[in-house]
Structure formats: C-alpha cells, structure tokens
Amino acid sequence: MxxxxxxxxxxxxxxxxxxxxxxxxxxxxxxxxxxxxxSRTPIRAALMSLANEGLTQRAGRGWQVTPIDLAEVxxxxxxxxxxxxxxxxxxxxxxxxxxxxxxxxxxxxxxDNDDEETGLxxxxxxxxxxxxxxxxxxLAEGMRDVLTRLSRTRWLExxxxxxxxxxxxxxxxxxxxxxxxxxxxxxxxxxxxxxxxRDRLLTHLSDEKRRLRGRGFSIIESSxxxxxxx
Amino acid sequence: MxxxxxxxxxxxxxxxxxxxxxxxxxxxxxxxxxxxxxSRTPIRAALMSLANEGLTQRAGRGWQVTPIDLAEVxxxxxxxxxxxxxxxxxxxxxxxxxxxxxxxxxxxxxxDNDDEETGLxxxxxxxxxxxxxxxxxxLAEGMRDVLTRLSRTRWLExxxxxxxxxxxxxxxxxxxxxxxxxxxxxxxxxxxxxxxxRDRLLTHLSDEKRRLRGRGFSIIESSxxxxxxx
DNA sequence: TGTACCCAATTGGTATACCAAAGGAGTTCA
DNA sequence: TGAACTCCTTTGGTATACCAATTGGGTACA
Numbered sequence: 001m002x003x004x005x006x007x008x009x010x011x012x013x014x015x016x017x018x019x020x021x022x023x024x025x026x027x028x029x030x031x032x033x034x035x036x037x038x039s040r041t042p043i044r045a046a047l048m049s050l051a052n053e054g055l056t057q058r059a060g061r062g063w064q065v066t067p068i069d070l071a072e073v074x075x076x077x078x079x080x081x082x083x084x085x086x087x088x089x090x091x092x093x094x095x096x097x098x099x100x101x102x103x104x105x106x107x108x109x110x111x112d113n114d115d116e117e118t119g120l121x122x123x124x125x126x127x128x129x130x131x132x133x134x135x136x137x138x139l140a141e142g143m144r145d146v147l148t149r150l151s152r153t154r155w156l157e158x159x160x161x162x163x164x165x166x167x168x169x170x171x172x173x174x175x176x177x178x179x180x181x182x183x184x185x186x187x188x189x190x191x192x193x194x195x196x197x198r199d200r201l202l203t204h205l206s207d208e209k210r211r212l213r214g215r216g217f218s219i220i221e222s223s224x225x226x227x228x229x230x
Numbered sequence: 231m232x233x234x235x236x237x238x239x240x241x242x243x244x245x246x247x248x249x250x251x252x253x254x255x256x257x258x259x260x261x262x263x264x265x266x267x268x269s270r271t272p273i274r275a276a277l278m279s280l281a282n283e284g285l286t287q288r289a290g291r292g293w294q295v296t297p298i299d300l301a302e303v304x305x306x307x308x309x310x311x312x313x314x315x316x317x318x319x320x321x322x323x324x325x326x327x328x329x330x331x332x333x334x335x336x337x338x339x340x341x342d343n344d345d346e347e348t349g350l351x352x353x354x355x356x357x358x359x360x361x362x363x364x365x366x367x368x369l370a371e372g373m374r375d376v377l378t379r380l381s382r383t384r385w386l387e388x389x390x391x392x393x394x395x396x397x398x399x400x401x402x403x404x405x406x407x408x409x410x411x412x413x414x415x416x417x418x419x420x421x422x423x424x425x426x427x428r429d430r431l432l433t434h435l436s437d438e439k440r441r442l443r444g445r446g447f448s449i450i451e452s453s454x455x456x457x458x459x460x
Numbered sequence: 461t462g463t464a465c466c467c468a469a470t471t472g473g474t475a476t477a478c479c480a481a482a483g484g485a486g487t488t489c490a
Numbered sequence: 491t492g493a494a495c496t497c498c499t500t501t502g503g504t505a506t507a508c509c510a511a512t513t514g515g516g517t518a519c520a
Contacts, residue, residue: 028470028471029472030470030472038504039504039505041271041506042503045278048278048279060512061472061473061512062472063472075368076368078316078364078366079313079372081316082316082369083309083312086308086309087312138305138308139312142309224365258500258501260500260501268474268475269474270502271474271475272474274502290482291482291502291503292501293502
C-alpha cells in the first residue's frame with residue numbers, strides 16, 4: 001500500500017481497520033517511516049490519535065495494534081446501549097420528519113449493495129446518522145467511537161446476504177418507531193439490535209478464535225476483575 | 231508556575247483547569263516553550279492530548295484554550311445522564327458490599343474538608359469511583375471525561391458550605407439506594423443530581439457572564455442547529 | 461552445556477533546523 | 491482618507507540529529 005499522498009493517519013488507520021496490520025502486531029515508529037513515507041513526527045501524531053480511538057495502544061515503551069479483546073466487545077456493547085438508547089430517545093423528540101425520511105433512505109439503501117464492504121460502511125453510517133439526530137455531539141461521538149472499536153471484528157463477522165437483510169429490517173423498524181414518535185419502542189429496538197450484534201460477534205469470534213490466532217491475530221480476553229479499592 | 235520537572239502535559243493541564251490560562255486564550259507552541267521549559271515536540275503531544283479531553287482545541291491553524299460554552303454544558307449533562315445512570319445500574323448489580331462501604335466513606339469525607347478545592351476534587355472522585363463500580367471501563371472513562379469538561383465551570387460555581395452539604399447528602403442517598411440494590415431509585419437520584427448541577431452551573435454562568443467576560447474569559451453559546459442532511 | 465556478562469544495535473523521547481503559509485503592519489496609490 | 495498591495499514576521503508542519511534506555515545476541519567462563 002503506502003498510498004501516494006494520503007496522510008499518515010489515514011493510511012495507518014485504513015491498514016489497521018482492513019486487518020492488513022494484524023491485531024496485536026508490534027509497531028515501531030521508525031519502521032512505519034518507510035511504510036508511510038513520512039517522518040516520525042507526523043507518525044507519532046497518528047499513533048496518538050489512533051490510540052484515542054482504541055486502534056493502537058502502548059506496549060511497554062513501544063506501540064502495537066490493539067488486540068481484539070472479547071471482554072472489550074462486551075464492555076463496548078454496554079456502553080453502546082447507554083449511548084444509543086439515550087440518543088434515539090432524544091432524536092425522537094428533536095428530529096424533523098424530513099431527517100427521519102433521510103434516515104430511512106439510508107437504512108433502505110442496503111437493498112442494492114450486497115457486497116460486504118459497502119454493507120459495513122452503510123451499517124455504520126446509519127447508526128452515526130441516527131445518533132446525530134439527537135443533536136448531541138457527545139452522544140454522536142460516542143457512537144462513532146463504538147463503531148470504530150467494533151469495526152475490525154465486524155470484518156470477521158459472518159455477513160451473509162440474510163444477516164444483512166435482517167440488519168436492514170431492524171434498522172427500518174427503528175425508523176418506523178421514530179417516525180411514530182414512540183421513544184420507548186425505538187429504545188427497545190436499539191438495545192436488542194445492539195445485543196444481537198454483540199452475540200453474533202462473540203459467538204463467531206469464539207468459534208474462529210483458533211483459526212484466527214493461527215493467522216497471527218492476537219485475540220485476548222482481558223480481565224474484568226474489580227478495580228482496586230481507593 | 232513553570233513547575234520544575236512536571237511533564238508539559240500535567241503543567242499545562244493544571245494551568246487550564248485552574249483558569250490561570252483563560253478560556254478562549256490563544257496558545258502558540260513556541261510561546262509555551264518558555265512557559266513549560268520544554269521543546270515543541272512534547273508540547274505538541276500535550277496539546278493533542280488536552281484536545282482529546284476538550285481542554286484545548288484548534289483555532290484556525292493554531293490552538294486555544296477551549297472557551298466555556300453554555301451549549302456544551304447542556305450537551306455534556308445529557309451525555310452524563312446516559313453514562314452515569316447506566317453505570318449506577320450496573321454497579322448495583324456488580325459492586326461488592328465492601329466497595330459500596332468504601333464509596334460511602336468517600337461521600338462522607340466531605341464532612342471535614344470544607345474548603346473549596348478539596349471539595350471539588352472529592353466530588354469528582356466520588357462520581358468516578360461510582361462509575362468504576364460498573365466494572366465497565368468505557369462508562370468510567372466517559373464519566374471522567376464529563377467531569378473534566380465541567381471542572382472549569384465548577385470553579386466558578388457558587389460553592390457555599392450549604393451547597394457542599396447538599397451534594398454530600400445527595401451522594402450519600404445514592405449510596406444508600408445502591409446498598410439497598412434499588413437500581414431504579416439510584417438511577418433517578420443520579421439523574422436528578424446531574425440536572426441540579428447543570429442548572430446551578432448554567433444560572434451562575436448566565437448571571438456572571440458579563441463580569442467573567444470582563445476578566446477576559448471567553449464564554450460562548452455554540453449553535454445547536456441541526457446537522458446538514460446526508 | 462549452561463549461565464552470566466557485556467557490547468552493540470534498535471527504540472522511543474527530545475531538541476532543533478528548515479519550510480511554507482498565514483497574518484499584520486506599513487506604505488503607496490487612487 | 492481609504493483601500494489595496496507588498497514585505498516581513500510569526501506560526502504550525504515536517505524532517506532530522508542526538509540522547510538515554512532497553513533489549514537481544516554473542517561470547518567467554520564455570
């Protein structure tokens with residue numbers, strides 16, 4: 001890769017999200033210089049930004065691509081339920097009808113794109129667009145963060161034509177509830193969609209763990225031990 | 231200041247939180263070199279980290295201390311309600327009784343410290359400690375972020391002995407509800423506490439806006455206009 | 461053969477030099 | 491008098507040089 005003149009941040013991010021750089025892989029700033037055709041200063045900036053998105057992290061003194069962590073998938077989903085259900089309740093209060101129409105178009109657009117990549121992007125686009133209708137930048141940003149952290153595992157998810165159609169259906173049902181201004185139903189749909197995604201991700205990851213590790217992926221399950229008392 | 235050998239990040243952060251650097255103030259990387267006794271590389275890193283906490287932001291090509299934004303206080307509070315009420319519900323499920331006892335001690339500690347500074351720190355400590363009992367790093371981190379973004383305005387808040395006692399009372403009531411494993415009550419208490427804080431902050435900021443601006447503070451009210459349709 | 465020590469290469473942390481672009485002040489012309 | 495242009499200063503963006511610390515390998519010794 002080393003795309004001609006994309007920013008180091010964008011190039012590195014794309015390489016991580018596409019799994020071209022494997023989860024858990026060690027990164028050295030000097031090693032990335034040649035890969036990204038840039039010097040260490042912008043590379044350090046990119047690594048720090050990506051660390052804030054959870055895509056890279058420190059490993060001792062150095063850096064690594066954040067491993068895939070089953071416990072993190074669970075925790076992110078809990079966080080997502082809090083953020084997205086709050087967002088949809090506010091969106092029901094605040095979104096204009098035309099905005100909900102546009103959101104429905106976004107959900108329905110899955111019809112034509114059956115390939116995996118656009119299906120992935122569209123799915124994320126829908127949830128971020130929904131969260132933005134809350135008119136709350138923090139909820140929208142939280143949702144973006146959630147999708148970023150789940151996106152590498154979504155590449156691994158089984159995305160059959162049927163599962164894509166089911167996601168599209170659930171999205172459309174959410175929009176219907178929002179148009180009906182039924183905040184309680186919309187919130188329930190959001191939560192159950194989120195849990196369905198989590199369960200599909202976790203079962204698939206557990207099933208494929210051995211194979212993926214064989215390909216060099218670092219798949220861990222971090223401790224959920226109680227934090228030390230103050 | 232220019233404390234001897236604290237990191238540029240810590241020194242700059244303290245200067246912003248203490249309002250020694252005023253909200254809205256323009257920062258230049260080279261200007262900070264002498265103030266922080268460091269070179270531009272670590273200073274840039276500090277500015278980027280602080281931007282992720284919402285304490286600095288880009289202003290054109292340069293940097294500034296993030297102005298105090300009434301709309302942001304409202305939005306952060308909405309986000310806080312989502313995060314903290316989810317956290318308290320999970321904490322009711324997951325926290326050991328000894329952990330709740332320790333939390334109560336934290337809340338009760340306000341009794342002795344009547345001065346403003348420790349009152350502030352303790353208040354934040356309590357809410358972060360509560361959120362950590364959810365065993366969810368994202369909820370705890372979200373709560374930390376909320377308190378950071380509100381902390382400069384809390385310096386400005388009227389913190390009479392009476393208001394501190396009221397906060398302490400509300401905190402203790404939360405712990406009682408958690409000990410009783412009454413998630414629904416605990417959640418209600420968290421939300422109403424959050425709204426009370428918001429209202430006190432906003433009324434105080436509105437009242438004092440003129441005076442604070444006279445002291446050079448940048449206090450704005452950013453637009454809440456709907457985002458552009460996709 | 462195994463262990464311990466030492467040297468060298470690699471790494472991140474920091475300082476600094478150089479560049480291009482943006483901003484401001486001063487001057488000039490209408 | 492006002493507007494516009496030019497030049498210079500200042501700024502962030504980037505590349506690079508230097509340093510200290512860590513790590514890994516290779517060798518020597520028991």
